Amino acid sequence: xxxxxxxxxxxxxxxxxxxxxxxxxxxxxYLVVIIHFAIWIVLLVALTDFFS
Amino acid sequence: xxxxxxxxxxxxxLAIAAYGVWHTRGNRGLNTYLxxxxxxxxxxxxxxxxxxQASAITFLSTPGQGYLDGLGFVQIYFGMPVALIIIAAVFLxxxxxxxxxxxxEYLGRRFDKKTRLLGAALFLVQRGLGAGLTIxxxxxxxxxVFGWPLDLTIISSGLVVIVYTVxxxxxxxxxxxxxxxxxxxxxxxxxxxxxxxxxxxxxxxTDTFALAGRFQKLxxxxxxxxxxxxxxxxxxxxxxxxxxxxxxxxxxSQVQRYLGGASLREGRLGLMFNAICKIPMQFFILLxxxxxxxxxxxxxxxxxxxxxxxxxxxxxxxxxxxHNYETDYQSLHDQANRQLxxxxxxxxxxxxxxxxxAFAGALTAHQEGEKIRAEAEKSLSQIxxxxxxxxxxxxxxxxxxxxxxxxxxxxxxxxxxxAALSSKAAELNALGSSTTVDFYRPIIxxxxxxxxxxxxxxxFTAFWGVVAIAFALYAxxxxxLIQAVNILGSIFYGVMLGLFVVAFFIRxxxxxxxxxSALVSQAxxxxxxxxxxxxxxxYPLIGSAACVILSIFLQGLFNLVGExxxxxxx
Numbered sequence: 360x361x362x363x364x365x366x367x368x369x370x371x372x373x374x375x376x377x378x379x380x381x382x383x384x385x386x387x388x389y390l391v392v393i394i395h396f397a398i399w400i401v402l403l404v405a406l407t408d409f410f411s
Numbered sequence: 412x413x414x415x416x417x418x419x420x421x422x423x424x425l426a427i428a429a430y431g432v433w434h435t436r437g438n439r440g441l442n443t444y445l446x447x448x449x450x451x452x453x454x455x456x457x458x459x460x461x462x463x464q465a466s467a468i469t470f471l472s473t474p475g476q477g478y479l480d481g482l483g484f485v486q487i488y489f490g491m492p493v494a495l496i497i498i499a500a501v502f503l504x505x506x507x508x509x510x511x512x513x514x515x516e517y518l519g520r521r522f523d524k525k526t527r528l529l530g531a532a533l534f535l536v537q538r539g540l541g542a543g544l545t546i547x548x549x550x551x552x553x554x555x556v557f558g559w560p561l562d563l564t565i566i567s568s569g570l571v572v573i574v575y576t577v578x579x580x581x582x583x584x585x586x587x588x589x590x591x592x593x594x595x596x597x598x599x600x601x602x603x604x605x606x607x608x609x610x611x612x613x614x615x616x617t618d619t620f621a622l623a624g625r626f627q628k629l630x631x632x633x634x635x636x637x638x639x640x641x642x643x644x645x646x647x648x649x650x651x652x653x654x655x656x657x658x659x660x661x662x663x664s665q666v667q668r669y670l671g672g673a674s675l676r677e678g679r680l681g682l683m684f685n686a687i688c689k690i691p692m693q694f695f696i697l698l699x700x701x702x703x704x705x706x707x708x709x710x711x712x713x714x715x716x717x718x719x720x721x722x723x724x725x726x727x728x729x730x731x732x733x734h735n736y737e738t739d740y741q742s743l744h745d746q747a748n749r750q751l752x753x754x755x756x757x758x759x760x761x762x763x764x765x766x767x768x769a770f771a772g773a774l775t776a777h778q779e780g781e782k783i784r785a786e787a788e789k790s791l792s793q794i795x796x797x798x799x800x801x802x803x804x805x806x807x808x809x810x811x812x813x814x815x816x817x818x819x820x821x822x823x824x825x826x827x828x829x830a831a832l833s834s835k836a837a838e839l840n841a842l843g844s845s846t847t848v849d850f851y852r853p854i855i856x857x858x859x860x861x862x863x864x865x866x867x868x869x870x871f872t873a874f875w876g877v878v879a880i881a882f883a884l885y886a887x888x889x890x891x892l893i894q895a896v897n898i899l900g901s902i903f904y905g906v907m908l909g910l911f912v913v914a915f916f917i918r919x920x921x922x923x924x925x926x927x928s929a930l931v932s933q934a935x936x937x938x939x940x941x942x943x944x945x946x947x948x949x950y951p952l953i954g955s956a957a958c959v960i961l962s963i964f965l966q967g968l969f970n971l972v973g974e975x976x977x978x979x980x981x
Contacts, residue, residue, distance in 0.1 A: 378676055385679065389496045392686045396492040399690050403485070403631040410624025 412557060416821030423594055423825045424571065424832070431575040431587035441861040444580035444868060445512050445844050446671045455585055456681025459668045459837070460659070461688065462588035462595075467549035467831035468804075470595060473693065475716070475803030477700020478707075481628035483642045485697055487897070487948065488690050490651025495686040498660045499679040501915060506666065507675055512848045513841075514666040514911070521914040522922030524853065529929055530910050531849035534663055535842060537903035539875060542838040543882025544899065546572075549831045550883065553808070553824065565883045568831060573876035576836045577869050581671055581844075584836045591829035598826030599696065601819055602811065606702045609814060611709045613755060619705050621758070622751070625770055626777070628701045631694075641946040650948030654897075657904030657951050661911050664834075664841035703810050708751055708777075714740050714787060716805035723791060736787035740780050747776035835879070843872030901947040902940055905954015906933045912955055913962045920966045928961035 382388045412420075451459075476484045511517050515534065519527030546569050554561040575583050610619060623629050633643045640646070659665045659682070672678035714737045715724065724733055750773035757765035788802070811823050847868040852859055859867065906929050913925045936954045939945075 376676065377680075385500065388679075388683055389500070392492050392496060392683055395687055396489075396690070399694075400489075400632070403482070403694075406482075407630050407632045410620055410629040411627065 412820055412824070413817040415817050416824065419818060419821030420825045420828065423822075424828050427587050427590045427594070427829070428571055428575045428832070430590065431583040432578050434579070434583070434586045441865040441868070443582060444865055445848070446581055446667070450673045451585055451671045451677065452673065453677040453680035453684065455589060456669050456672050456677055457684030457688075458592050459585045459588045459671075460665060460681055460685050461692075462592045462830070462833040463664055463668055463837040464658075464685075464689075464834070465592075465595070465692075465830055466545050466834035467827045468545070470599060470696065470830050471549055471807060471827055472804045473696045474700035474703060474810075475806035477628070477697035478704045478806045479700075479803050481623075481626075481701060482631035482694065482697045483633060485631055485690065485693050486633070486642045486644055486647030487651055488655075488693050489644065489647035490649070490653065491655045491689050492686040493648075493652050494655035494659060495682045497656060499682045502660045502911070503669060503678050503682070504675060505915065506670060507678070511670075513663050513845050514661055515663070515845065515849045518910060518914060519849075519853075522925055526910065526922045526926045526929075527849060527853075529926055530661070530907060531845050533903050533907050533929075533933070534661070534845060537899060538662065538664060538838055538842055539878055540882065541899055542835060542842065542875065542879035545835050545838060546831060546879055547883035548804075549827050553827065562884055566880055568828060569835075569876060569880040569883070572832045572835045572839065573873055576839045576843075576876070577872050580868075580872075581667060581840055584833075584840045585668070585671060587836065588833045591833040594822070594829045595826040598819075598823040599699070602807075602815065602823060603695065603699050603702075605815055605819065606699060606706060606810075610702070610706055613759075614705075614709075618755060618758065619702065622708065622754075623701050623705050625774070626704070628704055638945045638949065641948070643946075646946045646948040650946065650950075650952050653908060653951035653955055654901060654904060654948060657908035657955070658900060661904070661907040662841075662900075663845045664837045667841050667844060668837065700806065703806060706810075706814075708773075709748060711741060711744055713809065714784060715791075716802045716809045717788070718805055718809075733787065733791060736783055740783050740787070743776045743780035743783065747773045747780065750776060839872050839876050839879070842875035843868045843870075846871040846875070898947045901950040902936055903933070905936060905951040905956075906958050908951060909955035909958025909962070912959055917959065917963065920962045921969070924966035924969055925958070925962045928958050928965055931961055932957040 377383060377385060377388055379388065382391060473484065506514065506517060509517055509520060511520075513531065515527050515531040518530045546565055550561060550564040550568065553559065554564040575587065579586070614622075620629065633640065634645070635643045636645060637643070638646070669678040669681055672681060724730075724737065727733065750769050754766050754769035754773060757763075757769055808827075811820055815823070847864055851867050851871070852864055856863065856867070909932060910925060910929055913920050913928075932954050935957055936950055939953065940947075940950070
């Protein structure tokens with residue numbers, strides 16, 4: 360039930376490089392995302408506490 | 412709206428739609444139509460994912476949420492970074508490795524045909540209804556405010572999006588979304604700047620935040636563990652993760668966006684772009700609403716932002732009771748305004764005691780005014796049966812119309828329509844694709860050529876467009892619009908996610924076990940929705956957990972009685 364152009368061999372795409380200058384592995388990219396999220400949480404908690 | 416506003420609105424919308432048609436004029440293949448040309452770069456994927464999620468309701472209704480309830484709504488997005496990381500690390504590589512057109516195709520390969528059809532059916536039902544809401548929600552607000560005929564607004568905006576989505580497919584959606592998002596951001600940034608400019612002259616940045624904070628509008632985080640409370644840190648982080656995992660990982664309207672990436676890298680970076688940008692973006696949209704709240708502490712706001720109610724009030728000048736509400740509300744607002752001027756002066760003089768006393772007076776007057784507004788809204792809603800959206804949906808558009816200059820009004824209305832068209836196009840594109848790939852081709856026309864399937868996809872896309880328009884024409888909403896869309900998704904997403912969690916992570920469970928578990932879990936969610944008053948953010952977590960646990964249990968049972976349940980650990 361495949362369409363033309365659909366690969367039946369389940370071709371394995373190599374674990375792509377991030378291509379980013381400072382973040383060479385995907386785990387580093389994910390870590391940056393989590394740190395960014397944590398910083399936002401801290402800022403929002405500070406905003407809530409400071410002005411309430 | 413002035414002629415200038417109409418020029419900006421119609422010019423920008425038609426130009427973007429025409430560009431979408433022109434840009435994709437040479438696309439003839441099924442693969443290109445369903446997935447784009449597979450050359451899409453990460454930035455375009457990131458914008459496309461963002462535009463698909465951010466419907467017109469996001470931009471119309473979210474500032475109203477900020478105005479009424481403050482920043483707390485931002486917590487719903489706390490699950491997004493974790494969810495997008497899981498999708499980028501686990502879901503996306505598998506989808507790409509199997510080279511699927513739809514997410515449900517994967518369920519067919521991993522389990523069996525009936526599970527694939529169930530996953531696709533859940534998607535089609537909830538997204539088909541959601542597409543109706545996506546087009547209805549901005550139309551009801553804009554038509555009511557501008558006095559345009561509602562049916563005409565729904566049909567005309569629906570037809571525009573049907574034309575370019577049917578003609579251009581996935582690439583047209585991605586290409587147009589870039590420019591629609593540019594118009595949206597231009598509009599929102601302009602509105603933000605103008606609200607700041609319009610705040611009273613003596614009110615500094617810190618005064619503004621102090622005032623908003625004193626009215627509890629800056630309470631962005633609530634660590635309460637009360638499950639009945641709709642938006643808390645925990646419901647956002649735990650429930651939100653499941654909601655976002657389900658939406659971005661199993662909803663074809665999103666999966667189709669990142670499957671069109673040139674490589675795994677482009678898809679992953681597009682998702683990470685959203686993981687980084689979404690919370691700040693929603694924060695600033697909510698903050699816009701909070702700033703509008705502060706603005707209206709010094710300017711007289713209307714008794715009702717809801718245009719249906721204010722139109723009723725204007726049309727019945729002899730209704731003394733209702734007009735008394737208006738007079739009382741204005742007088743209380745004047746009283747609060749005077750107290751706030753005193754608060755500001757005392758604050759600048761450093762007189763804390765006087766500032767506290769003045770603010771207490773302002774708060775009392777404000778709360779009395781809110782009581783009057785609630786009473787008036789309640790009694791007017793009983794009289795006028797046509798009330799279909801809450802005040803939150805009208806706050807921003809009312810502010811735009813009464814406070815912003817011509818040209819900017821046209822730009823912002825264009826932003827709302829741009830958002831409506833971009834999310835609607837992605838939904839129609841996904842609905843048409845899934846109907847062909849998951850239902851038509853495997854069940855009805857097994858020997859269909861690619862050319863035939865392409866034609867069928869176009870017809871199905873148009874069909875779903877007409878269904879959405881028809882649903883929008885007959886929709887009557889009782890909840891705040893953005894919440895209605897989220898609630899609808901939450902009811903179905905849990906089970907959809909459960910199917911994929913079992914497929915990805917629980918290798919010994921087969922098709923029959925997961926299929927029956929999904930049906931029982933969906934019935935459970937419907938039961939809970941009607942009987943248990945908990946935040947809707949918990950439904951995806953409950954639905955997926957129920958589906959996973961039941962699947963394991965049922966598979967064990969099948970193993971005991973000797974049935975293998977179509978196990979396939981692809």
